[in-house]
Amino acid sequence: MGDGEAFGWPGLSLGWASAAKQGVGTSTTATSRVWFTLAQGVVTEVYYPRVDTPCTRDLQLLVTDGSSFFHEERRHLQHHVELIDPRALAYRLINTDQDGRYRIVKRVITDPDADVVLVHHRLEPLQVERLPRLYVLLAPRIAGQGSGNFAHVATHRGHDMLLACRDDVFLALTASCPFSRRSCGFVGASDGWTDLHSDYCMNWAFDSASDGNVALTGELELSDGAEFVLALGFGRTAEAAMDAAVASLAKGYAEVERQYVAGWREYCASLEDLSQQSGDSGRLYYRSAMVLRAHEDKTFRGAFVASLSIPWGETVHDASAGGYHLVWPRDLVQIAGACLAMDDGQAALRALKYLESTQDPATGGWAQNFWLDGRPFWRGVQLDEIAMPIVLAWRLHRVGVLDHDPYLTMVRPAALLLARVGPVTPQERWEENTGYSPATLAVGVTALLCAAEFAALHDEGDLAHYLRDVADTWASHIEDWTFTRCGELVPGHATHYERIALVQPASLDHAGAECRVLQPIANVAGGRRVSQCCIVDGGFLELVRYGVRAADGPHVLATLPVYDELLRVGTPCGPVWRRYNHDGYGEKADGTPYDGTGVGRAWPLLTGERGHYELAAGRDPAPYLRAMECFANEGGLLPEQVWDTADIPARGLSLGRGTGAATPLAWAHAEYIKLCRSRRDSQVFDLIPEVHERYVRNRTRSDLVICKFNHKVRAIRTDQRLRLEVHAPAELHWTRDGWTSVHHEPMTEVAPRTGIYVREFPPGSFTPGRPLEFTFYWPQEGRWEGRNFVIAVL
Template structure:
């Protein structure tokens, strides 16, 4: 059911009459849900003074984050177009729309929505004021058929990550909204002609205009509910190109929010946008030029770099989130109230981001990431939470041992051999691995415990890196303990995770994991995330064993690696018009249903949802290709081609199974999964620099020199 139909039905059910007045009826309104996660635009100012981030999707402004990247405070800003007294429509639903990157070296996006009827075009360009907490939207409305139109802005605040407790009111031509901690102000130049405050589906602008194609309601206030504010724009005259600038300002108080909005309107959109672009230009200019391998994909490379930088919270330096989105059940209020999951900080994802930032030349950002991990996230026992909010508060408290090991590897890569880092952080993490490894309570897909070759690879690399840092600090005894344990695990990993008579091949191959350390046992387990409730562990493979090669724990040329890749390809490989990708593991359920409906954790282990193919695996395969002397450029190209019109890389792409092939669900294009996924952008950047170097640039040489014939110091 479309958004507009839901609103219409709410209005009918409540039976509300249209009238002007003081307080809007229909409190609290329909439930507040977040928008789809497949964003095609994302931006923030490069400056530290502005704490606003915006996202775009399907022709609309979607979530806006303020005052940090863990706090969505806006659900969306949409526009309703009324033609005469007969047609009222949301412009994004009634138009063909596309997004443009206005400047390939800054995160300035433009949405161009042209009515399928041929009657009008609405063009919206977005920029953040680098000096204030304001989003500016430059709007041009064209009447293409010389008929008169009316255009209305429909603003849905969800302040402080909760859309059900906002209040709104009109003051003059200004729309103000607030809750207990945050306020917003929506104003325009020229000023709005008419305004109203209401509740979603009950007394909002759509419920009003849909009745008789006229704005009859002008409610001055709507306290404590799912507030939606409506304003008539001074555009739409026949045969004209109307122009208006909207300012959406934020603050801790109404005064701050209104001051920000007015302050940004004074210089005008062009000046603010120019300063916004200059901030990104300056940062890109401070970096080395893109490597030759990325030059065919220069815009994707620059956008990837900027997405990584934009994903760092400004109030909490070094806290880079996984994605500014809430896919599937995470956005429907079924799992997180307030929202969570993807706009959290994972130690694993932060390692991926930091190594990419180090590769592209922003060492300072990688250092901030490590500082955040060690000084903010790390627990007193040396471990790290599964994930945390941007201020370091643990969100999910599960334990994943690769997330304990990878910060050690990052510390080694950054050369952080000082005594405070070693004794206060590295040593604690390494000792935790000794006490709790190699069996992990959760692997890198976060839903299984056991002996995981990918996790064990990270543990071994972490211990060897810790041993090197220990020796630099004169702690020979610890170094020897770390090395002895790492060596034992390196020798034993195959016995724990390689089946010699599994049903998927006549030769040995790595499993995703074993529950019991016995890879020849047909131990069954529930896959979780909507997958089957009982699978023989010998039938479940993934490509995580490639971490053994990437981190230097096993030689790339081992026959077992190639044999295992053959099994992975037979089970998980997906060839698409955009390139080759892989699914996570057999019978993965983390994705949409066959009909394209959202993944839903409320129905676990049903097999109804299908995890599709992930672009990051093309990047990981490219890193492996380099280690065996094969070209990796095709894998870089596959990653780039998975991007959308805004050059944002997705978590998953449609893989040929339903609903692929239906309009809007093309094989090889992004699904409704998290987009942009910072891990995808980090993998793209890192592979580009690895191609330049001829080997995986994040491979710790101290590990590779111990276990493989290849030794680069």
Template sequence: MNTPATDVSRAAPGWPGIAPTWTSSAKDLVTTALGRGRVWASIGHGILNEVYWPSAGEPQVRDLGFIVASPGRWHELKRIRQYRLSLQQPFIPLPRIVHEGDGYRLELNLSPDPIRDVLLVAFRLEGTDLKLYTLLAPHLGGSGLRNNARAADGLVAWTDGVALHLAADCGFSRASAGYVGSSDGWQDFAHHGRMDWTFQDALDGNVALTGELGACAGVLALGFAPTQEGAGTLARSSLAEGFSSVRRSCAAAWQAWATKVIIPEAPEPVRREAWLSAAMLKVHEGRSYPGALIASLSIPWGNTSDSTGGYHLVWTRDAVEAAFALLAIGCVEDARRVLEYLIATQRADGSWSQNSFPDGRPFWSGVQLDEVGFPVLLAAKLAEQGAIDGLTGVTEMIGRAVRYLARHGPGSPQDRWEENAGISPFTLGVEIAALVTAAEHLPAAESAYALSLADYWNERLEDWTYIENGTFSPAFDIDGYYVRIAAPLLEGGLRGRIDISNRPGSSTPVVALIGMECLYLARLGLRNARDRRIQNTVKVIDGLLRVQTPHGIAYRRYNGDGYGEHEDGAPFDGTGVGRLWPLLTGERAHLDLLLGIDTLPWLEMMTQMTGPGGLIPEQVWDADPVPGPGLEPGKPTGSAMPLVWAHAEFLKLLIARHQQRPIELLAGVERRYRGRRPEAATWHWRRTQPFDALPAGRELLIENPEPFQLHYGFDGWREVTDQSSEASAFAIHAVRFDNADVAGHSVLDFTFYFPESHRWAGIDYQILLGEPDTGVTRS
């Protein structure tokens, strides 16, 4: 067991240390246990990177690395990067890492403890006259600031309410606490070529701990608790049980979970990637908050920032994408837990936070309407498979979500990339599908209204997002295409401009911005994959966004994207160049699936764009190699890795290939639309979504969130009348005009009076009756 460090003296110099950062997001693997233990760990460059406790949303350690030293020579392993990582089974994320270099071989085996908040590392160093040193960088409380470190009985760190203890079964011959950049272990070796410092304390700063291990083989235990004493007790208890027993228990739990997973036949590299992807989804689920599926156990370009954010947060969209994948591979209970979590974290108004910590606390404050619609789609999919029985609160959740969509759609304050307000084909498609599937769970009046609104939005989808004879039409010999996102209708819609995020001061006409958003329309069953408009847009997508790399085809999010490394490979810092997204390879492949084309080549390409451990990244590099940061064409960048959404997309594509049907294609949507644009019986006019003409044979609802009096007349303000609105479904107030009400008239003139606030709208509107809408509102 641990023995007290010897020759330990005085407080470390160099307070408070350099500005802290996290580590690179280029991970080899992430892992956790499936028992009561609440530790998650990432592995990168062959060592432990961020370690999370007591939830997957709370990183507490920057990294835990190693120095191998002999007389006159020393090697920090994370910088040398000469190692191999392997798994006994791809669905058991317990890695064996072997570092080999000049005169040494270090084998590391990792296992979280299933019953304690402890991570064990078994080590064995081989070579002549060698010593092994640990380098531990605490980031307790989610930051490298205001940490405290002490070299005493083991290596100890603490801050308010959080503590860690690194113990070794062979003890530490010597230990030291220091400040990063001045008196830490790396600086010691860099200055002296050996471990020379033995400082006892480093307080209230960016701290580090160094330990000389008492033997070349043994076990390290990294324990976490609210108190220093508790962390030490847990670490020593885990050592007492022994590494073999702990690892055996951890592996058995993963093996038992894997018996529920169904992976169809495919070439072995694809099947292996599928098993690993399934495990990656499971790794990212919370323990204290079951169903809280975070987006990634990583911090994109974390080696440049100490942000408390990163991707270790729950995004409703990413969680549902993962839940669909879990459902597809047979993990029904796991998918149900995601829905239970979403029911619990829905806000009173029916929406969800843009993202949140696993306990439900919001992090960012934006609203994305696809994130309001996705939980409804998940509930509908579970219901479709007979897997919703016993869940309570589902109907109430659906009602609140649809109320929010009905009152605030179709335009969203943010699109799925969290960058722009407007009408995106992707977001609108999710909204429409949610309205249709929700109808089965709503009272009659609300059901009828939801279907009416869905039909109207679906009919208008092209009016709002498809440009005839746009900027790219001549180059691709097409008559039109879907845009990435249209500006809000009152800001010009298809005639408006869109700001390019991460490129300050840059904007572009809506018609000059292309993304892959429209492909989901076919996947959801709203449009046929062979629809001329979809096929037109694919020509532009493949022409502008598609890049062939040595490892396969991948796509940019949109032309002009600025989210990615700079041209020279420098990390994204708020500006950059958008790189390639493997998950978009999966989205493009789903269209081929719907066209009857085998998607195996796409799956194989996604398999080849992974990191050293098989993890699928958020982005891959798309330019010439840059040796310094290790950027290679078609291989991961410093963006998030693993990306849960990307692993989910891979699994969904594999299962869809087997079933010949996208997972997201819901029976209710398919029955109603069969991939065709409908003709809505009723058009819904709102001041935020106006139109200037009503086609013949359609009824008209003039709507507003608050009560109003409609002051109206016909054909130049003749036959002037006032009519009070009536509350309809979802507390939307409306005045209805059926065909008889407008018969014999060519123009409806109107304005609003709001009795609750005693004010007039101050604008006169008119609608041409029996005419197609031109997209320009007359007032």
């Protein structure tokens, strides 16, 4: 018997592990529902039973000679990571004492047949004859929560066990060697770290620690040598978790590793080989492919999370534990596109089916991001995230991968929502501001055209015509809505696309009015409001990516020098770009973590976006591929952000290397894969031929102006078509001569079951200087609108 219940309840609430992951892994099998991450030389968050559910903070060794030193593997040793096999997410971690006395070599995998993480250890003496003592320390965070965990010791089938649980999720830690001493404790009070740190000896042996922030500690009995295996098993009962751990140990580490590696090698062999397009003989290409596969769930197939990390995790506690292990429709479609690029069409199809299953039937859209079961985490509305699934469906149709018809159930309602809400997006792709966004408009136009193609295939000619009309209208007004002629950012370059416009530049005079339209920026200290004509990002390049604008279009060419002057950063790896000027999403100037405010840092995925633009412009994107390869860390993972100024060694920040934001970022890996494919094809992989044909080759433009409650029009020219649009049955009451003559007529539904009603006026319907005045009667409610609207005629 041990010392009973530990003292110090409930224990300290600590942050998560570093988001700067050195590795991520899982098996390729669906039977193993466990994922591991690596950072600072140790196993960090382990996810079970879904890829959105972390169950541990970290699993590491504590090292002491019992008298003169105490080392925590994560903090005190020098770390190196490498892949055991270049085409498998199996890792070798080499952690070395800074004084050169010993080295710990670890191999990390999962059991393809079980919910078990296996870590093979070898302790190597370097300058000492007597090996130090080793202690394993595990910090459970079951179901993503530090509080409310229960821990106890047990013995199962001859194996010493350390167990933890919360609700119906259990984990069991055991070893191939015995534990000479075990203890459960509360973090910061009675845990093993606190015990050993005080006098280099393990004095406590508590049997349990209940309903708090707990830690598990075991002293390893290494009488038979310096090699051992830790098995971390999971299950819905304590017995299931213990059975799984013991069974995996019984198979032998070498055999399990062989099976694990074979599964990954088989997957890599099934992909399109794009190695020749890379600058590193395919090293990052195959690692990127595996990283994307490792971000897919095994219960909710097709659900890929954005990252197996929690940005600046050490500062994040349970209350905001969503991190990046959530589904963003935008990131998911980027990943699906990369799967198509490497000839894994079935993975892309799974992603589409998952999107169909999580679409809101009431609106036709998706939440900003959500847990795997579809529960929203953030509830913002982003029109690009409504548009991109439509584009994915069309791409799958074009390449013959679709095995079902998504039009009526997914494409049609999403397209109608997009047309109703747009062109102004409540949030753009950086998830912060509302307005007219070049990036959102690019994919919005593309999605409307793709949906029109689907509608035509389903003999819905009227709806196809309506969707094309809306697409043409948006495409024709992109510059009116987002291109300024009074920019003040770079001398000699007053014209450029804006990041996002709250008010249409074309509707403002050019005597400074636009510069008084301010966009809020919340992620900088104290908040800030900046003129919309003084904020630039790279979103305009999406117009070229999809085929809405030509690479040599005058507005694109006018913006490039402004974008580069403000946001391009030179690094030893090559160029990289920040999201937008005035951005605050990144470490602070002194390198301390982002805490809601900071300084926006550079994003490697934007190097990939620029590479795609250069290819569209007829230039070789190889320099941008090489830069992205260089941005990857030693584990082959691409970060969300890299440090973009002078090094701060004390915080581990170096120019061109990853920061404390998310690593890996699946979107960045997807961008790299697509750039490899684009280079091979000599064409941007995401370009939609129907879009490019319509707007670049045929230069289709529209004279239509659409006026609706969420997009009012102040004036039209006599040579323009005017469409009044509402989203419920209505009767239009209108005049064009000051109510001398009055017209009253029902509005027409654009197509059956759309809920969109219009009245269109052809060019020449109005006289300059005599405005259109109108109001609505709502027959279903039996009421008048109660106010009049006026559109001037120029």
